[in-house]
Amino acid sequence: QLVAYEVKRMRAEEGNKQKILRHIKELAEKLYKNENPYPAVTMHKVQKPTEGCHLRLHQKPFPRLDEGTVQWIMDQATAKLQTAPPAVKAEKKCMVPSGPPIAAILERNGNALANSARRLEVVRNCISYVFENKMLEAKKLFPAVLRAMKGRAARHCLTQELNLHVQQNRAVLDHQQFDFVIRMMNCCLQDCTAMDEHGIAAALLPLVTAFCRKLSPGITQFAYSCVQEHV
Secondary structure (H helix, E strand, C coil): HHHCHHHHHHHHHHHHHHHHHHHHHHHHHHHHHHHHHCCCCCCCCCCCCCCCCCHCCCCCCCCCCCCHHHHHHHHHHHHHHHHHCCCCCCCCCCCCCCCCCCCHHCCCCCCHHHHHHHHHHHHHHHHHHCCCCCCCHHHHHHHHHHHHHHCCHHHHHHHHHHHHHHHCCCECHHHHHHHHHHHHHHHHCCCCCCCHHHHHHHHHHHHHHCCCCEEEEEECCCCCCCHCCCC
């Protein structure tokens, strides 16, 4: 529906952040209502007895429950449940026109996609140089890699590339390699938002317990010891 009806509106909004945000908010509300058609049912909380309450004097005995009354209440609740409307909203089917050709949208995003691909290539090359011990080349690309970490695609690319090296049993690093990997991980986590918590940050968890360096015979330092301060 967005592609079909809203393209003109989206183009008109370009450059006006407030209008774009309002549009996003409207969309978010629609999506939320679609996922949550019925308001949440409030649950009654039963308070737990306090510690040491059984030691108190003048304790009232718990009243005897009347079996008939309890059964009546349960029957009432069961009857209500049987007459309740179904929890799933009936799906309304509708035809949506195809809208403008996709080529028109892709042309506009072409440059952004090319830039994104270049950034990912830089991240991949830098990581390859680090693991091939070509430190001079890695150093040249490093500032560009740290800048690229602002984008989620680059952060995702970092986790994928590092994972490949772990699978190839290349997790034990020398001091310089370890330093480079740690700086990339720290920068990646620095730019993570709450949305990345179960994606990027979760993907880094197994990696920070794999990458390590030998400090001296019998003493190994793992990557997590250098990145664990991040929220």
